[in-house]
Amino acid sequence: MTLLDVKNLHTSYGKVDVLAGVSFEVEPGETYALVGESGSGKTTVIRAIAGLAPAQQGSVKFDGREIRGASERELRPLRKDIAMMFQDPVGSLSPRLTIRSLITEPYRIQGMRQRDLDAEAKRLLEMVNLPAHFADRYPYQLSGGQARRVGVARALALEPKLILADEPTAGLDVSVQGELLNLMNDLRERLGLAMVIITHNLNVVRHVADRMGIMYLGRLVEEGDTETIFADPRHPYTHCLLSANPEPDPDARLERIALKGEPPSLLKRPQGCEFRERCPFAKPICTTVPPWEVENGHGLRCLSPMKAGQAA
Amino acid sequence: MSDTLLQIDNLGVDYETARGDLKALRDITFDVNRGEIVGIVGESGCGKSTLISSILRLTAPNTRFRQGEIRFKGQDLLPLSERRMRALRGEDISIVFQDPMQTHNPVLTIGQQMLDIQHRSKASKAEKRARAAKMLGAVGIPDPEARLDQFPHEFSGGMRQRIAIAMALMSEPDLLIADEPTTALDATLEVQIIERLQELQQQFDCAILFISHHLGVIAELCDRVVVMYAGAVIESGDVREIFHNPKHPYTRRLIDCDPGHIKTRARVLPTIPGEVPDLANLPEGCIFRDRCDQALPCCAHQVPPLTQLQEGHRAACWLNHEEVSA
Ligand SMILES: Nc1ncnc2c1ncn2[C@@H]1O[C@H](COP(=O)(O)OP(=O)(O)OP(=O)(O)O)[C@@H](O)[C@H]1O
Ligand SMILES: Nc1ncnc2c1ncn2[C@@H]1O[C@H](COP(=O)(O)OP(=O)(O)OP(=O)(O)O)[C@@H](O)[C@H]1O
Ligand code: SF4
Ligand SMILES: [Mg+2]
Ligand SMILES: [Mg+2]
Secondary structure, X not given: OOOEEEEEEEEEEOOEEEEEEEEEEXXXXXXXEEEEOOOOOHHHHHHHHOOOOOOOEEEEEEOOEEOOOOOHHXXXXXXXXXXEEOOOOOOOOOOOOOHHHHHHHHHHHOOOOOOOHHHHHHHHHHHOXXXXXXXXXXXXXXXXXXXXXXXXXHHHOOOOOEEEEEOOOOOOOHHHHHHHHHHHHHHHHHHOOEEEEEOOOHHHHHHHXXXXXXXXXXXXXXXXXXXXXXXXXXXXXXHHHXXXXXXXXXXXXXOOOOOOOOOOOOOOOOOXXXXXXXXXXXXXXXXXXXXXXXXXXXXXXXXXXXXXXXXX | OOOEEEEEEEEEEEEEEOOEEEEEEEEEEEEEEOOOEEEEEEOOOOOHHHHHHHHHOOOOOOEEEEEEEEEEOOEEOOOOOHHHHHHHHHHOEEEEOOOHHHOOOOOOOHXXXXXXXXXXXXXXXXXXXXXXXXXXXXOOOOOHXXXXXXXXXXXXXXXXXXXXXXXXXXXXXOEEEEEOOOOOOOHHHHHHXXXXXXXXXXXXXXXXEEEOOOHHHHHHHOOEEEEEEOOEEEEEEEHHHHHHOOOOHHHHXXXXXXXXXXXXXXXXXXXXXXXXXXXXXXXXOOOOHHHOOOOOHXXXXXOOOOEEEXXXXXXXXXXXXXXXXX
């Protein structure tokens, strides 16, 4: 059964529609990546799923149960099954608690006092490759990447069914990043852990995500198998995004497709296709609103998509 | 006069902890020239943020400067008064912190904060506000005018990062220090920000010290690269040399680990096995030896010096010394 089923999610702050109908599904053991423009609503999506941001419309089903608008009391039993990794690593750890208290907090909230918390702290630190003596430190005594790893340990503590991870590897060097992703891959295989991962690092997406959704201005504009999308992006925005990824080679000459113009305004959404004014491939027909169309599991919101192979 | 803007000489910085002194920086030596973009890369926890907070003297209370000099335009910064340092930070040197929440005051609107940093300017309030909006627009924040009245938590992570960059650029500094300023930016914006930084550097001959784990960004933006490991500089050189001809095993392994090289889905990503040494209890010999796959007998008890291998390229590894590696 589908583990997470998000349908037509809407979030507004005042008059501003930050999410304008987001839908996607995640199966048990699946990793789903949300990528897209900064400010397009990715963090809001996972915060709304976890009940940390408003969602005025739509539905969020976890394990078949509707959880949108659930009260904190109703959500509490689910906090064990759904874990969250926040976008700012240091800011999300309370400054007055030691790392030991922070990573074993989930056990205490769930009332699992009987566990040997010290041993648990040691095990969790080891899992994210931090030395055991870090248990006595405070968040400000950690580097950015170390704080990030504490956030990961905390999220994994209760062996959840679903992790909502906001930029889980930002600020990590490539070796630690590799360790962390290998660890998550391993948990996925052993425990059937499912993940929604938000990341701007396209290299990470390619290696961990089974499927990916690309967001623009509060909506998905494309969705499909990661491999298919990398090989054959159909939406011009996806195409621009993938072509921009900097290569780790000072001599690389990238064939970038430049985006025109400014990031769009939420106050005055563009008419027709909302990407039209910046789209290098826009046609006259794009002044009509493109519908969401799905073909062979590949979803697309574009009236003039790239042809197969055009991106190569 | 040489065109050296920032000169770090033999810098040693400790953190005092219950477990003893943590030797967070040891013998750090490198220069940044006017108009140059220097990248710093290295393992998470190797001391990059400690280094830049030391330059700006914005360190944690348990920090101890043990030795060395930090010279900016020829002047040693360590003996300067707090007041002089504050003036320097506002005008000559700007910083973008790793965690943008460190830059933004949560209870003031972004507009107020951007007015406050222009307190030295004689311009009218309306002009300052217009200038703030223009800077926000320049880093890709839509509706900048309206957005000035919002509070930091009302912006996305990447927007907060871009606002921090915009604020750092407002004073047209001689030196911009940026600690992972693009981690929350999508690839297209990241490229746009890189281009802005390059423009700035050309327009004002501003030097940039740029910390990032994103090797692709380093390769694209920087002229020179400093590689750090466990509190020490282990290699430095021209960006091409570092990427194409690394002379330290750590640098080589780091580059090999970048998934950016691997174009098909990998089941297991490459890593550098082993652990970073405990900075409170440093091992004898080369600090990378435990994890090095090319270690020689002498690596166990002698610290390899950071030696110049050719013009501008230095590395600290015994493999580059024929007399011991032969
Ligand atoms: N106030 C402090 N007291 C004790 N130790 C500290 C303190 N601040 C940092 N450290 C330690 O000093 C080392 C260097 O930290 P620093 O933040 O400079 O690393 P970094 O290179 O910036 O890492 P990252 O890439 O993860 O941000 C780390 O091992 C960290 O745990
Ligand atoms: N509490 C809030 N009040 C008002 N506006 C908000 C609030 N939280 C988010 N927004 C706005 O919602 C939009 C989407 O923000 P969100 O944080 O979801 O973006 P994101 O896709 O995660 O971006 P990034 O990649 O930069 O982190 C932005 O325009 C942001 O300013
Ligand atoms: S000095 Fe020896 S141990 Fe250190 S990096 Fe070089 S070969 Fe490896
Ligand atoms: Mg976000
Ligand atoms: Mg840091």
